[in-house]
Amino acid sequence: MEPVDHKRVVNEMDFFAGDRSSNRHVKIETEHPGLLQDQAGDVNTGLNLLTTNGAASEKSSQNLKEKQRVNQLADTRSELERVNAENQRLKLTLNQVNNNYFALQMHLVSLMQRQRNRIAGSSEANNTKIDRPMEDKTHGESIVARQFMDLGQAAKAEKDEISESSSRDRSAELSGSPGNTIVESMERRENNSTTTTPEGLPQPPGWLPNKAPKLNSTSKDNEQAQQTMAMIRKARVSVRARSEASMISDGCQWRKYGQKMAKGNPCPRAYYRCTMATGCPVRKQVQRCAEDTSILVTTYEGNHNHPLPPAAMAMASTTSAAASTLLSGSMPSADGIMNSSLVPKGMMLPGSPSLVTLSASAPFPTVTLDLTHNPNQRPLNQLHPISPHWPHNLSSLPPHLLGHPVYNQSKLLGTVLSSQGNINELPGHLPQNQMQGHPVADTAATVAAITADPNFTAALVSAITSIIGNSHRDNGGANSNSTTSRNTTDNNT
DNA sequence: CGCATTTGACCCGCGC
DNA sequence: GCGCGGGTCAAATGCG
Numbered sequence: 115m116e117p118v119d120h121k122r123v124v125n126e127m128d129f130f131a132g133d134r135s136s137n138r139h140v141k142i143e144t145e146h147p148g149l150l151q152d153q154a155g156d157v158n159t160g161l162n163l164l165t166t167n168g169a170a171s172e173k174s175s176q177n178l179k180e181k182q183r184v185n186q187l188a189d190t191r192s193e194l195e196r197v198n199a200e201n202q203r204l205k206l207t208l209n210q211v212n213n214n215y216f217a218l219q220m221h222l223v224s225l226m227q228r229q230r231n232r233i234a235g236s237s238e239a240n241n242t243k244i245d246r247p248m249e250d251k252t253h254g255e256s257i258v259a260r261q262f263m264d265l266g267q268a269a270k271a272e273k274d275e276i277s278e279s280s281s282r283d284r285s286a287e288l289s290g291s292p293g294n295t296i297v298e299s300m301e302r303r304e305n306n307s308t309t310t311t312p313e314g315l316p317q318p319p320g321w322l323p324n325k326a327p328k329l330n331s332t333s334k335d336n337e338q339a340q341q342t343m344a345m346i347r348k349a350r351v352s353v354r355a356r357s358e359a360s361m362i363s364d365g366c367q368w369r370k371y372g373q374k375m376a377k378g379n380p381c382p383r384a385y386y387r388c389t390m391a392t393g394c395p396v397r398k399q400v401q402r403c404a405e406d407t408s409i410l411v412t413t414y415e416g417n418h419n420h421p422l423p424p425a426a427m428a429m430a431s432t433t434s435a436a437a438s439t440l441l442s443g444s445m446p447s448a449d450g451i452m453n454s455s456l457v458p459k460g461m462m463l464p465g466s467p468s469l470v471t472l473s474a475s476a477p478f479p480t481v482t483l484d485l486t487h488n489p490n491q492r493p494l495n496q497l498h499p500i501s502p503h504w505p506h507n508l509s510s511l512p513p514h515l516l517g518h519p520v521y522n523q524s525k526l527l528g529t530v531l532s533s534q535g536n537i538n539e540l541p542g543h544l545p546q547n548q549m550q551g552h553p554v555a556d557t558a559a560t561v562a563a564i565t566a567d568p569n570f571t572a573a574l575v576s577a578i579t580s581i582i583g584n585s586h587r588d589n590g591g592a593n594s595n596s597t598t599s600r601n602t603t604d605n606n607t
Numbered sequence: 608c609g610c611a612t613t614t615g616a617c618c619c620g621c622g623c
Numbered sequence: 624g625c626g627c628g629g630g631t632c633a634a635a636t637g638c639g
Contacts, residue, residue, distance in 0.1 A: 370612060372631060385630070389611095397630095 206424070352413040354403070355485040361400050362412055365425030366390055368398065379404040391420030409486050 355362055361384075368386035376383045381402035388396040396416040403409035418426075 369610095371633095373613070374629070374631095377628065383629090399630095 350413050350415045350480045352411060352480055352482040353485065354409055354411050354482065356408050357410045358408070359410070360384075361386070362410060364412075365423050366396070366418075376401065381407060388418060390418070390422070390426075394419050406486075413480075 353362070361368070367389045369389040370384055370386050372385035373382050374385070379401065381404065383399055383401040386398045386400065388394040388398075394416075396414065396418050398415065399413045401411050403411055
């Protein structure tokens with residue numbers, strides 16, 4: 115229809131295509147937008163000219179020209195389609211790379227923060243590799259990146275020099291499957307050294323049961339390493355969403371292996387494990403909120419040991435990235451989180467609905483993503499409390515940390531939408547006006563559709579990671595908050 | 608028949 | 624040491 119659309123396509127093609135000739139074809143096309151309405155095979159398009167000229171030779175000559183032009187148009191059009199498809203593929207790839215990058219960045223940022231805290235307040239001069247201050251500025255971030263990639267090993271080796279981790283191992287981890295994450299890499303490394311039980315029974319790769327027998331080692335180092343890995347394995351991400359369904363579709367295949375009545379909640383808690391690969395250690399718990407049974411709380415634990423479909427990868431990335439952020443800081447309490455730069459002060463708006471809540475409180479560090487709030491609401495007095503009956507919730511937090519709003523939903527949704535670029539372009543995606551116009555929490559179907567949408571979850575990952583990443587960067591400045599200021603039109607009350 | 612779900616039993620950690 | 628609660632196992636059952 116309107117040439118604007120074609121201009122846009124041209125721009126995308128210009129971005130990726132290096133072929134000058136094809137660009138020139140596009141320009142010809144865009145300079146004559148009217149021709150775009152005709153199908154390439156519509157040869158009659160130019161025949162009207164015949165009525166204005168009586169000379170037969172001129173007629174055939176012009177006819178030939180028009181045919182050539184139409185053929186050129188058809189070529190250009192097919193080329194456009196091809197490049198457009200390639201463009202979409204590249205976008206998807208870029209999105210995946212971005213997700214992985216942000217997960218790494220989160221871990222890096224939190225590790226740096228931890229080092230800073232140690233330098234500032236540490237009285238115990240425990241010169242572990244991780245604790246070593248970053249006096250070696252010459253190595254810059256590459257050193258830090260290397261450090262956190264070696265976190266699992268470092269925790270095990272503590273005072274030892276790094277080591278035995280061969281470059282082959284490292285490269286294998288770095289080039290791991292798309293679903294693999296930092297934490298998973300660390301787990302895998304650990305598994306490589308403890309692939310047998312004391313009984314000598316082999317363990318499936320990536321599978322470390324919570325109640326795995328302790329090694330017979332008397333080494334304190336090993337104990338600490340095990341504690342570290344246990345914490346990492348037990349880090350959780352909890353997702354609250356309104357849904358009538360018994361389970362929210364997240365792209366993974368799950369098998370139910372248990373159900374229990376939890377104390378204080380009339381609704382049973384269901385236990386699922388991932389069955390997309392044998393020995394995948396990922397578990398999830400599903401339980402309805404005691405106060406509002408329309409709210410389904412899904413808690414993820416562990417990291418996949420297999421490639422994931424895009425929809426599942428987004429959620430898995432969120433889980434491991436959030437867990438990494440929580441744990442890499444080694445924050446022994448929620449205060450550690452809250453005092454850290456991970457939570458910018460500007461986001462701690464009392465009364466604003468909490469969408470992402472961090473908790474490092476016992477027993478497990480937990481990130482809670484609350485998708486139950488209406489982004490159009492301004493629930494000053496409707497702060498949605500985390501259910502005191504939900505396990506590993508925030509109930510043990512000090513009162514000032516309860517329901518701590520790290521980010522409100524409107525902002526997050528805004529970030530999600532903006533991070534999607536032109537959301538309407540994506541096939542199968544909810545139209546943007548629908549996203550904005552309807553309260554997300556209005557219907558279970560909407561929530562289910564959104565949360566099940568791979569684009570949404572991918573965007574959610576990007577949003578969360580960028581939030582945390584931005585918050586850290588902003589902390590360097592005088593408490594400025596670019597993310598917040600970018601969205602100040604939302605429910606800041 | 609194979610796979611998934613159900614459900615009671617069991618294990619383990621924690622607090623008293 | 625004991626009880627409680629969370630988490631997991633595995634036999635029984637259901638289903639396609």
